[in-house]
Amino acid sequence: MHISNDIRYIGVNDHQIDLFEGQYVVPNGMAYNSYVIMDEKIAVLDTVDRHFGAEWFANLEKELGGRQPDYLVVHHMEPDHSANIGNFAAKYPNAKIVASLPAFNMMKNYYETDFPAQKMVVKEGSTLALGKHTLTFIGAAMVHWPEVLMSYESTEKALFTADGFGKFGALDVEEDWACEARRYYIGIVGKFGAQVQTVLKKAAALDIQTICPLHGPVLTENLGYYINLYDIWSSYAVESEGVMIAYTSVYGNTKKAAEYLAEELEAKGCPKVVVCDLAREDMAEAVEDAFRYGKLVLATTTYNGDIFPFMRTFIDHLTERNFQNRKVAFVENGSWAPVAAKVMAKALEGSKNIEVAGTVTIKGALKEENKLQLAELADSMMQ
Ligand code: FEO
Numbered sequence: 001m002h003i004s005n006d007i008r009y010i011g012v013n014d015h016q017i018d019l020f021e022g023q024y025v026v027p028n029g030m031a032y033n034s035y036v037i038m039d040e041k042i043a044v045l046d047t048v049d050r051h052f053g054a055e056w057f058a059n060l061e062k063e064l065g066g067r068q069p070d071y072l073v074v075h076h077m078e079p080d081h082s083a084n085i086g087n088f089a090a091k092y093p094n095a096k097i098v099a100s101l102p103a104f105n106m107m108k109n110y111y112e113t114d115f116p117a118q119k120m121v122v123k124e125g126s127t128l129a130l131g132k133h134t135l136t137f138i139g140a141a142m143v144h145w146p147e148v149l150m151s152y153e154s155t156e157k158a159l160f161t162a163d164g165f166g167k168f169g170a171l172d173v174e175e176d177w178a179c180e181a182r183r184y185y186i187g188i189v190g191k192f193g194a195q196v197q198t199v200l201k202k203a204a205a206l207d208i209q210t211i212c213p214l215h216g217p218v219l220t221e222n223l224g225y226y227i228n229l230y231d232i233w234s235s236y237a238v239e240s241e242g243v244m245i246a247y248t249s250v251y252g253n254t255k256k257a258a259e260y261l262a263e264e265l266e267a268k269g270c271p272k273v274v275v276c277d278l279a280r281e282d283m284a285e286a287v288e289d290a291f292r293y294g295k296l297v298l299a300t301t302t303y304n305g306d307i308f309p310f311m312r313t314f315i316d317h318l319t320e321r322n323f324q325n326r327k328v329a330f331v332e333n334g335s336w337a338p339v340a341a342k343v344m345a346k347a348l349e350g351s352k353n354i355e356v357a358g359t360v361t362i363k364g365a366l367k368e369e370n371k372l373q374l375a376e377l378a379d380s381m382m383q
Contacts, residue, residue, distance in 0.1 A: 003210060003218055004156050006038045006133065010059035012052040013170035020168065021080075024187060024284050028180070029170030032056075032080055033214045035160070036063050037153065040131030041070040043098075045151075045160055046214060047084035056084060057091070068092060071120070071128065073135065074099035075162040076148050077106040081214055086111050089118055096120040098128060100139075102147035122149065138202055140164065142195040144188055150199065157209040163189060164199065165226055166215030178229060181216060183288045185233050190291065190321035196234035200227065236324045238294035242272030243381055246286055247299035247331070248279055248308040254333045256366045257374060258299045261331070264378035278310040287317045290326075295357075295381055299331035302340045307347075311340075315347045324352040329377055333362040357381050 001009035011033035020026045032048035034056060042064065048056045060069070072088050072095055075081070085107065089097060097118045099107075104114040104121065122128065124139035128151075135151040142148070144163045151160045167181035189196060211219040211226065219226055232239050243265055249255035255277070262273045274293065276286045290296050300311040307315075328348065332340035341359045348354055357380040360373040 003035065003158070003212065007153070007156060007158060007212075008036050008038065008063045009218065010034045010036050010044075010056060010063060011171070012048050012055050012059070013172050014049060014052065015170060016051065021188065024168065024183075025282055026168045028168070028173040028175055030080075030168060031171045031215055033212070033216075033218075034059075034081075035212055036060060036069070037130055037133050037135075038063065039133045041129075042067060043071040043073055043128065043130055043135065044069045044088070044095075045073045045212075046075055046081045047072070047088060049080045050083035053084045053087055057087070069095050070130075071095060072097050073128070073151065074103050075150065075160060076145060076214060077103050077110070078145060078163075079110070082107075082110065085115075089115050093118070098122055100147050100149050103149075106147055124149075135160075138199070140195075140199045142192040143199055144192065152206055152208075157207050158212055159203060159206065159208045159210070160212045162214050164196070165211050165213040165219060165230065167217075169216065171217060177217070177226070181226075181229070182233065182239075182292065183284050184215070185230070186288045186291045186321065187284045190233070190287075193234040193236055193322060196230065200231055200234065203227070233291065236291070236322065238325070239292045240272060240294075242274065242293040243270055243295040243297060244274045244276065244289045244293045245297040245299060246276045246278055246290065246311070246314060248301065248310045249277070250301055250308070253362065253365050254299050254301055254331065257331050257333070257360070257362055257370065258297075260366065260371055261297060261299075261374045261378060264375050265381065268378055268382050270378075270382060278314050283310075283313065283317065286314060287321070290314075290318055290323065291321070295327045295329075297329045297331060297377075297381070298344050300333070300340050300344070302332060302334035302338045305339065307340045307343045311344070312347075315344065319347065319351055322351075323348070324354065326353075327355045327357050327381065329357040329381055330359040331362065331374070331377075332359065333364070335364050338363065357383075
């Protein structure tokens with residue numbers, strides 16, 4: 001695949017992986033992107049996952065047409081991109097490895113060497129001249145690891161964004177961008193909104209025509225759409241109006257309450273209601289929805305004097321990603337001493353700008369009085 005005459009795609013699709021980063025289901029696989037810029041000097045941009053070294057080298061050699069690469073630029077050291085640095089260094093001993101100082105320190109951890117004979121350290125503002133093309137490096141610490149650099153190629157106006165603007169899904173499967181890009185972003189980079197905002201401000205000063213991420217498709221049209229979504233996600237703003245009801249239920253009574261509340265919200269004209277059983281649905285999808293919508297209802301049972309484990313996990317995922325700026329309500333159930341609402345409220349204590357709209361307490365089965373309380377809760381969520 002050619003991004004342009006001189007920028008060529010040499011990445012791979014992974015349909016074997018069971019869990020990306022050891023935790024995310026990827027029903028449509030994963031792409032590990034890599035690029036080569038053909039010029040007087042040849043720069044290879046990042047490698048791929050360890051299982052795909054042979055395929056990647058074959059892709060590279062096809063584009064090289066018998067020439068030798070001069071540089072390997074390492075934007076990010078996570079092994080889905082860095083696993084073939086050692087193989088590249090051995091195969092092309094005259095090529096320089098171009099990376100940030102923290103990246104070279106990580107190479108020592110992964111390879112027990114920082115390749116001193118080939119090492120070229122760059123940082124924010126450094127340039128790499130290839131001929132017609134010049135890469136300028138942009139610091140992007142914590143998007144998604146501390147060593148990350150992005151780079152901008154000024155002739156083609158291409159921004160190489162490392163994990164930024166990436167998504168789940170291999171490139172040979174057609175699917176909506178935003179859904180799997182949001183699940184990827186919130187899950188993997190969601191904690192680092194402030195750092196993403198810093199990089200977006202730097203990017204705003206550039207004339208960008210192509211975004212080349214390390215996962216997902218190369219973006220060439222309507223870039224404002226993607227950049228706007230990144231701005232919303234990284235500033236923890238509300239992307240879609242609506243209410244998410246996240247619940248756990250042991251015998252179906254809390255589930256009934258969640259469904260009753262959803263009907264009430266819909267009857268009152270709520271633009272979108274998402275109901276999620278945290279024990280049975282993909283946790284990353286649930287976390288993504290909590291960040292997508294402006295309002296969240298947490299409904300769970302009291303369990304071992306605490307809350308049901310899937311709800312505990314869900315709230316931990318939210319708070320560790322800096323969940324904030326949301327309206328929240330609680331529905332608790334307990335057969336003899338319900339404490340779930342108190343526990344959930346405490347778990348969210350450190351989250352910024354959370355408005356609590358109310359609490360409904362159920363003891364065992366959902367009763368008429370509870371239905372009235374849920375209708376009132378729907379009213380306060382709608383305000
Ligand atoms: Fe795709 Fe943070 O590695």
